Amino acid sequence: MPRSPIRAPKPSLDLSGHLLIFRSPIESPQAGDPDPVPETLTSESLFQNQLPLEIEVGSGKGLFLTSESARNPDHNYLGIEIIHKYAKHSAARLARAGRTNAKMVSGNAEPLFSNHVPAGSLEAVHVYFPDPWWKKRHRKRRVVNQRSIQNFLTALRPGGRFHFWTDVLDYFESTIELIAEIAPEFGVPIPEEKQLSTHDLDYRTHFERRSRKNQIPVYRVRYEKK
Numbered sequence: 001m002p003r004s005p006i007r008a009p010k011p012s013l014d015l016s017g018h019l020l021i022f023r024s025p026i027e028s029p030q031a032g033d034p035d036p037v038p039e040t041l042t043s044e045s046l047f048q049n050q051l052p053l054e055i056e057v058g059s060g061k062g063l064f065l066t067s068e069s070a071r072n073p074d075h076n077y078l079g080i081e082i083i084h085k086y087a088k089h090s091a092a093r094l095a096r097a098g099r100t101n102a103k104m105v106s107g108n109a110e111p112l113f114s115n116h117v118p119a120g121s122l123e124a125v126h127v128y129f130p131d132p133w134w135k136k137r138h139r140k141r142r143v144v145n146q147r148s149i150q151n152f153l154t155a156l157r158p159g160g161r162f163h164f165w166t167d168v169l170d171y172f173e174s175t176i177e178l179i180a181e182i183a184p185e186f187g188v189p190i191p192e193e194k195q196l197s198t199h200d201l202d203y204r205t206h207f208e209r210r211s212r213k214n215q216i217p218v219y220r221v222r223y224e225k226k
């Protein structure tokens with residue numbers, strides 16, 4: 001199913017408090033780039049406080065970050081989105097809503113987790129509806145893979161959560177098998193319930209909304225690091 005187009009935020013909207021950029025060392029900075037991410041991603045470096053930090057990988061249009069940061073003002077939220085226009089769109093939602101506990105990074109989550117998130121520091125990692133990469137030869141591009149599972153496990157504090165939801169049964173089952181094999185510290189998967197939706201944006205993410213409206217089953221699970 002193709003993604004619906006998104007509008008660029010108004011140029012007058014100030015995104016400086018809600019959008020950071022992460023470029024690989026070989027990419028040169030461009031004029032007008034947002035501020036770069038700090039060397040170490042923590043609540044202290046991002047929000048100048050000590051609140052628990054939750055990271056969402058692949059935020060898309062930013063529905064989860066916008067609603068969750070309002071629901072839980074005692075936590076900080078960082079979304080990482082590799083497609084710049086989506087990162088900007090999500091940052092604009094946060095800016096318009098005046099959130100002080102949520103920001104977006106435009107960039108690739110994989111090297112950020114490998115090199116910039118301190119071990120044992122995170123309260124939660126969220127991955128919702130990652131791109132399925134259907135073809136077998138493309139599976140290695142999946143955002144939830146052997147390396148990222150190890151990275152998430154390392155980054156989480158004991159008791160920290162990893163939420164993984166998808167509408168792709170094969171992705172769901174193979175991830176559960178992989179976690180059991182390589183990350184036993186995650187323990188057993190805990191099913192997460194579908195919540196009643198009370199209004200048109202009352203879904204965890206846009207992709208959850210799209211799947212539910214099209215009667216597509218969604219597989220939801222959470223792990224808690226031992």
Ligand SMILES: C[S@@+](CC[C@H](N)C(=O)[O-])C[C@H]1O[C@@H](n2cnc3c(N)ncnc32)[C@H](O)[C@@H]1O
Pocket residue numbers: 057058059060061080081082083086107108109110127128129130131143205206207208
């Ligand atoms: C299918 S969309 C789902 C978006 C959102 N989570 C939702 O459920 O509505 C997956 C998103 O992950 C982003 N993505 C893919 N690889 C990524 C990576 N390595 N780092 C950050 N974001 C990534 C894609 O650009 C895309 O916006």
